[in-house]
Amino acid sequence: MRVYVLKRLIEIVPTVLAITFVVFVMMRSIPGDPVVALLGDGYTEEDAVRVRAEYGLDKPLIVQYGIWLAKLARGDWGRSILSGRPVLQDVVIRLPVTIELIVLSMGVALAISIPAAIIGALRQNTWADYTATTVAMIGVSIPEFFIGVLLLLVFSIGLGGLLPSSGWVYLPGTCPSMVCGVSIWGNMQHVLMPAFALGVARAALLTRILRASMLEVVRTEYVTTARAKGLSERPVVLKHALKNALIPTVTVMGLQVGFLIGGAIVVETLFAMPGLGTFGIDAIIARDYQQVQGFALITAIAFVVINLLVDLTYTFLDPRIRYA
């Protein structure tokens, strides 16, 4: 097991580097660079040449990537070309917001999908099953921003500001600056709508997968044996059936992290949250190469590490699984 984990951790390095290289090349392949925006209406060709040289943008692509890697090896993630702010500092400030959003949206997804899937599987072809399946279909079909706008209209405008529409209140001890709103209750109020908007689509997908998996598992012999032993329905379903049915669901959950980061861009923009999603999209739009690299790096690491954790979770869900 230890060897397996070590091997996987080592594998992370080339994977992440490959991702950052692809992003590096792609960003420089699309039209435009940040220099024109940086110079504004005071732009002159001479200034543009000077600024490109200053930021090393006139060097060959592979040299630019090499410089970025060398700096990264020293812990220097670079500075934003446009704002001059250190990229690592901004990533560290914004990461907790996005982590909280993603964790809670996954929580929302599980809180909806597990009961819906169990009901759907145990009461197959009844109105309860049809309802769960239909709601799942609707959830998959509605994009995050639409759910977000609906939530805004209902809870922020319609119900007289029941929930805050935008911004962020930090959890105690996480304020990254001098002036912050800090409160657990305030934080919950701010994260509720974004987490729900992001989680509903995931809930729909997980419900469908878990329901199909549960349908298969509840018909297996060990579940019949558990019932024959006189176990009540609750431990049969929750301990024997659900635990085994969760394996494909957990796999999908790991893969969904990538979609959650993508969804976070939309949801954070809509709810004006100071997270990594808005950081990433602003960087891409402005062609702020250093920030884009920082965003690609952190999301690649997050994706790979979470999928490693997912693989390790299998051993807990099914003790027969062993990693050599």
Added chain:
Amino acid sequence: MGSRSLFWSRLVVLAALVLVFASVSVADAQTPKRGGTLRVAYGNEISGLDFHTTPGYEMIWVATNVGCGLVTLGPDGKFFPDAAESWQISSDGLLYTFKLRKNVLFHDGTKLDAAAVKFNIDKIMDPNYGSSVRPFYQAVHSVEILDPSTVQIRLKHPYAFMMHMLAAYRMGLVFYSPAALQKYSAEDRKAGKPEAEASCGPFKLVEWVKGNQLVMDRFDKYFEPGVPYLDRVIIRTIKDPVTQMAAFKAGEVDFIVDFSADHVDTLKGQNPSAQILTGKEATPMVAMMKVTVPADGKPKSKERKPHPIFGDVKIRKAIGCYGIDRKEIVKIAFKGKATPWAGMIPPGTEDTADVTSACPYDPAKAKALLAEVGYGPQKPLTFEILTNTDKAIFNVIATVIKEQLARIGVNTNIRLVDKVTWLNGPVAGDAPFDMYIEDLAALLVVDQNLYLSATTAAWNSARHTDTKVDEFYARYASELDPAKRKAIAKDFQEFSVDKLYWNTISGSPFYEIAQPWMKGFVYQAEFKVRYRTVWLDK
């Protein structure tokens, strides 16, 4: 006295008391209250905070509160003292002498004196400093210190807009403490390090956490006694207009700067007591046509040849003048909240002239002009309209123009690119395009458009090569008589609409939305967003 008359006399006394108290409370409501935090929403992120180099309105709206300059501009276009208490202009227009206030302090505690003024202007004019406002100082010859509180700016030639430039070209001249300017780098200023942002405005920067908020607090040693009233201003970015409306309705923000024109009616419906602030449009919405292309195929080459379509003035006039129904565009895209306009200078700019009548919507005339140059049903004209993702309204306008041109047998394809691609390509990069839709910079005076439309301007995106345009600008900027200047501006705009190097569709309205309890704010369009006299009545 009977009980009846007693009742009436008591009623009169009571009414008088009510009136007295009511007048007291009205007077109270008019007396500015000190304290409170103003919560502001911007629609776009602040790109950086170096007041001398960073572009973007969002930065300017911070600079006009953290910074101070020599003079400032009032809503009526008049100049007011800022750090300079008075000024004199020599009769030949070459010497500008400013007497400084004696009590102006920078946020780092150092004093603003003549040496600090000279230090700042010299820095801006230094090509190695990389200031983006350096082109505005072309007329400046030198800055001389006459005594610690008197400074003189000598010009190379008369420049009628020297005061405008100092007061409000972009954010106008903004001073940094020389000590801070020497101690901290441009990167520190860009990144909004509070110590590096030591200027002399009514608010001092406390922090800027990009993507989260910008906080500025009252500067207690501000030179003007009694102001500002607010303790603190917090600026957040809320990009989506629906979220802006929700935040406003819920009372989470007090003030929205640059609110989307097509959502104004909805917001008004939701918040009948909201203050909707707008004025004459100072920004032009254009359907720019490319006039020349590089003869040797190399972008920005000085060797030019006419654009294959819009190099011909007849086609420019057929499409830009007679083929576009400006009134319909305003009705559909702006819901009537803009002024149809054909002149190169927008309706809210000083010395503008309405030459829209020179470009009436006339499909028959457009068709006839196209036929003259060989386009018609047998050989339909086809070109591309470029828009960008910065504002949704650009796409609406492009779609309306496409539909209008289809009526005269012209086919168009719409291509959507992002803002940076547009900036790098058609605007600064001389990349090929036929027509693009954009609202360009807000113009206080005609002279400001020089940086976008003179033949030598880097942002002359039409790439016209007519030096008569440059001559108009030069004559206009050197004419010190306002009446004669106005006449030159009129001639220039008539010339421009005839040649159509610059094709304006309409003005582009600017909206600011304030809660009913926000008092003392003075609307000055995009040019100044100042919280110096703002107070909260709650």
